Each structure stands twice: as structure tokens, then as C-alpha cells.
Amino acid sequence: MASLITCPHCGVRPKEEFTIRGDASLMRPAPMASEEAWHDYVYVRANPRGRSFEHWQHAAGCRRFLVVERDTLTHEVHSVTDGAVLATRSGR
Amino acid sequence: MSAYRLPTGGLVDRSRPLAFRFDGRSMRGFAGDTLASALLANDQVLVGRSFKYHRPRGIVSAGSSEPNALVTIGFGARSDPNTKATVTELYAGLAARSQNRWPALSFDVGAVTGLLSPFLAVGFYYKTFMWPAAFWEKVYEPLIRRASGLGRAVLEPDPERYEKSWAHCDLLIVGAGPTGLMAALTAGRAGLRVILADEDFRLGGSLLSEARVIDSVAAHVFADRVVAELQTLPNVTLFPRTTVFGWYDDNVLGAVERVQKHVAEPASGTAQPRRRRSLPIWV
Known part of the structure; x- marks a missing residue:
């Protein structure tokens, strides 16, 4: 994990200010989706080696939910986007 | 005696x-x-x-x-x-x-x-x-x-009370021996924000046990003179009694400063309440 994360609102901050909130690549299934779809959404995680998208909350700063794209192998942070901005852009 | x-x-x-x-x-x-x-x-x-x-x-x-x-x-x-x-x-x-x-x-x-x-x-x-x-x-x-x-x-x-605080600098020098002191002096005079950390309570490293003469004074006197000049530079921070123990991603280093380990009872005032300070340094 990188030591520093660049928050789009607050600038470069140490990672201790952030709290991980889980995988950001998952899409919530429809309410009446099958039990398998809900089981996969709630319990099954890929644990990728390489690039991953995660929700990180800037708990000791702006308190926004951010989507951090980082590499679990090289510790490099590729992008940090506000979750709401990303959702609007991708039409979620 | x-x-x-x-x-x-x-x-x-x-x-x-x-x-x-x-x-x-x-x-x-x-x-x-x-x-x-x-x-x-x-x-x-x-x-x-x-x-x-x-x-x-x-x-x-x-x-x-x-x-x-x-x-x-x-x-x-x-x-x-x-x-x-x-x-x-x-x-x-x-x-x-x-x-x-x-x-x-x-x-x-x-x-x-x-x-x-x-x-x-x-x-x-x-x-x-x-x-x-x-x-x-x-x-x-x-x-x-x-x-x-x-x-x-x-x-x-x-x-005891402990403290964690961040420090920021352009150049971190670990070890205040002859090389560390000269590097700190050169960078300090050039205006860089410098942190000089050494685990000893007296800065100088090997100069403190050096028998030879530098600039026609004893090596430890020379070290003291360099330290005195470094103390006058506002952009140089000296951290004696500080061990730098780790180098992490994004040029963040971990250090621990023994603030009041060299006294029998730590001062009870609020100015320096801590015994030890962990110090992430962000270069």
C-alpha cells in the first residue's frame, strides 16, 4: 500500500487518514435478482494481484468516499476519483 | 574519583x-x-x-x-x-x-x-x-x-505519554557523522528544508572518536562548530536521540525520537509531555 493518497479535494495526504470500505468494482444486483447473484455480491471477492478499484473514505479529511485505483503488486496509485463523480460519469 | x-x-x-x-x-x-x-x-x-x-x-x-x-x-x-x-x-x-x-x-x-x-x-x-x-x-x-x-x-x-507527529523536508539525512554534517550544511546553506537525525545524544558520529585535527581544531570541536552553524539555520531541524528505522512507499520514513528518555522523571508540564515520539518523515 502506498504511504500517500492524493485526495481530489484535500491534496496529498497520508494513508492513515483514509479508511478502506471495500471493493469498488462490484455492481449491486437488482432487488429481485437471484440468490446466487446476491451471494456473489455480498461474499465473493476476487482478491486481484495487480490493478484493483477500492472505495476509500477520507475519514480524517473531507469524509468523501473515493474510488482509488491502485496496484496491489507495485503499490502504485493510478487514480483517485470522488465516488459520486465516478458514478455520474459511468451512469450508475 | x-x-x-x-x-x-x-x-x-x-x-x-x-x-x-x-x-x-x-x-x-x-x-x-x-x-x-x-x-x-x-x-x-x-x-x-x-x-x-x-x-x-x-x-x-x-x-x-x-x-x-x-x-x-x-x-x-x-x-x-x-x-x-x-x-x-x-x-x-x-x-x-x-x-x-x-x-x-x-x-x-x-x-x-x-x-x-x-x-x-x-x-x-x-x-x-x-x-x-x-x-x-x-x-x-x-x-x-x-x-x-x-x-x-x-x-x-x-x-508515559507518547506522541505521533509528521515532519516534512526536502532532504532527510540519517546519521550526523562527517558526511551527514557536511551534507546538512551544504543543503542548509542552499536553502533546502533539511532534517538531520542521529540516534546518539551528541551529534558528530565518528568525529567524536576521531583523533585527527580538522581545520586546525580537534575533530569533535569541528563537529560542534558545524552543529552550531546548523542550529542558526531556520530551514534545518536537528533531531538527536532519533532512530530512523524504515523507508516506506512514496518516500515516507519512520523514526522514533526519545524525547525524555534521558531524564529520571519526565517533565510534567505540557510543553514536552511525551517520553517518546514516533515521527513519520515525508520527504
């Missing part, structure tokens, strides 16, 4: 004697002594017992690589086990205790295994202490626990 103390030389301040105790015995050293140098000056050559067979151990190094001279410093909840005497700054009222000896440092029951050692195979205790099974919990384990290990952890709650 002491037969083992030279009348001149070294970096101790002979005008400031300090009283301290080792295993209850009163001893005297000077300001600028480490606990190790003060013990040697008091003819205390035996300072501990080996981990397993309780063989007598003395001081072998002059710095943080010391494997033998591990002592417990302080009383009660403020005891610090396994502190290296070679890096411990002497202060008035310091109380040090030797470790891993019973009943006393000079007479140790455990050392009897040393006399028997020609008859004991390597790892004999793995086989000897197996039988009878009921003996393990009541007899063998308490015996072995008493025999091995070094200092004892404190059971009381820790009364």
Missing part, C-alpha cells in the same frame, strides 16, 4: 559529576558518559549473563550493535528492559539493573550448567525435561522460564 577513569581526555564534562546506581550499588559518572562508559569507569566489567547458560558477559561494542550489555533501567512502571548500556545517556539518579541472573550478578546459580557443560549434550534439555510428564508444568517449566530470557516486561500500566 575512580582508578579506571583517566584524568583528561574523552568527551565527558568532568565538572558535572552524576550519581547513579547499578544493581543497588552507588556509582559516579560524568555528564556526557554513556551508561557503559560510566560502568567501565567504576570497574564494573561484568554487566549481564548470557541468554541460556548464564555465562558472564561484558561490554563488547560502543554503539547500538551491543549484544551483551542489556540492562533494565528505571523503577516500577517506568522500567525499560533490554536497554543497551552503550547507547544510554547517563543522567543523575539513573537506576540500572542487570538481567538474567539469580540470585545475583556475581553469583549465579544458572551458571552451574557451565561447569557441567562437558557432560551435557547439545539440546539436552529437550530430552531431559520430558519425563515424568506431570513434572513439566510444576517443576520444569518454572525452572526453565526463570533460567532463560532477558529482561522482564512491566505488568503495571504505562504512565
Whole structure:
């Protein structure tokens, strides 16, 4: 994990200010989706080696939910986007 | 004073004697002594017992690589086990205790295994202490626990306060020896924000034990002059008594500063309430 994360609102901050909130690549299934779809959404995680998208909350700063794209192998942070901005852009 | 103390030389301040105790015995050293140098000056050559067979151990190094001279410093909840005497700054009222000896440092029951050692195979205790099974919990384990290990952890709650704070700089220099001091001076004069950290309580590194002359003054005087100039530069921060222990992603380094480890009782004022400060440095 990188030591520093660049928050789009607050600038470069140490990672201790952030709290991980889980995988950001998952899409919530429809309410009446099958039990398998809900089981996969709630319990099954890929644990990728390489690039991953995660929700990180800037708990000791702006308190926004951010989507951090980082590499679990090289510790490099590729992008940090506000979750709401990303959702609007991708039409979620 | 002491037969083992030279009348001149070294970096101790002979005008400031300090009283301290080792295993209850009163001893005297000077300001600028480490606990190790003060013990040697008091003819205390035996300072501990080996981990397993309780063989007598003395001081072998002059710095943080010391494997033998591990002592417990302080009383009660403020005891610090396994502190290296070679890096411990002497202060008035310091109380040090030797470790891993019973009943006393000079007479140790455990050392009897040393006399028997020609008859004991390597790892004999793995086989000897197996039988009878009921003996393990009541007899063998308490015996072995008493025999091995070094200092004892404190059971009381820790009364100290600790602090974590971030430091920022353009250039971090670890070690205030001749190279570190020159690098700090060059970068400081050029206007960079410099942090100079050294684990010792006196900056200078090898210059402090160097016999040669630099700029027609003794090496330690030269080091003091460089340190004095660094102190006048507002963009240079000096961190003595600070160990830099890790280099993490994004050029963040971890350091621990022993803020009030060199005093008997930490000052109770709010200015410096902490005993130790962990210091992530962001370069």
C-alpha cells in the first residue's frame, strides 16, 4: 500500500487518514435478482494481484468516499476519483 | 574519583559529576558518559549473563550493535528492559539493573550448567525435561522460564505519554557523522528544508572518536562548530536521540525520537509531555 493518497479535494495526504470500505468494482444486483447473484455480491471477492478499484473514505479529511485505483503488486496509485463523480460519469 | 577513569581526555564534562546506581550499588559518572562508559569507569566489567547458560558477559561494542550489555533501567512502571548500556545517556539518579541472573550478578546459580557443560549434550534439555510428564508444568517449566530470557516486561500500566507527529523536508539525512554534517550544511546553506537525525545524544558520529585535527581544531570541536552553524539555520531541524528505522512507499520514513528518555522523571508540564515520539518523515 502506498504511504500517500492524493485526495481530489484535500491534496496529498497520508494513508492513515483514509479508511478502506471495500471493493469498488462490484455492481449491486437488482432487488429481485437471484440468490446466487446476491451471494456473489455480498461474499465473493476476487482478491486481484495487480490493478484493483477500492472505495476509500477520507475519514480524517473531507469524509468523501473515493474510488482509488491502485496496484496491489507495485503499490502504485493510478487514480483517485470522488465516488459520486465516478458514478455520474459511468451512469450508475 | 575512580582508578579506571583517566584524568583528561574523552568527551565527558568532568565538572558535572552524576550519581547513579547499578544493581543497588552507588556509582559516579560524568555528564556526557554513556551508561557503559560510566560502568567501565567504576570497574564494573561484568554487566549481564548470557541468554541460556548464564555465562558472564561484558561490554563488547560502543554503539547500538551491543549484544551483551542489556540492562533494565528505571523503577516500577517506568522500567525499560533490554536497554543497551552503550547507547544510554547517563543522567543523575539513573537506576540500572542487570538481567538474567539469580540470585545475583556475581553469583549465579544458572551458571552451574557451565561447569557441567562437558557432560551435557547439545539440546539436552529437550530430552531431559520430558519425563515424568506431570513434572513439566510444576517443576520444569518454572525452572526453565526463570533460567532463560532477558529482561522482564512491566505488568503495571504505562504512565508515559507518547506522541505521533509528521515532519516534512526536502532532504532527510540519517546519521550526523562527517558526511551527514557536511551534507546538512551544504543543503542548509542552499536553502533546502533539511532534517538531520542521529540516534546518539551528541551529534558528530565518528568525529567524536576521531583523533585527527580538522581545520586546525580537534575533530569533535569541528563537529560542534558545524552543529552550531546548523542550529542558526531556520530551514534545518536537528533531531538527536532519533532512530530512523524504515523507508516506506512514496518516500515516507519512520523514526522514533526519545524525547525524555534521558531524564529520571519526565517533565510534567505540557510543553514536552511525551517520553517518546514516533515521527513519520515525508520527504
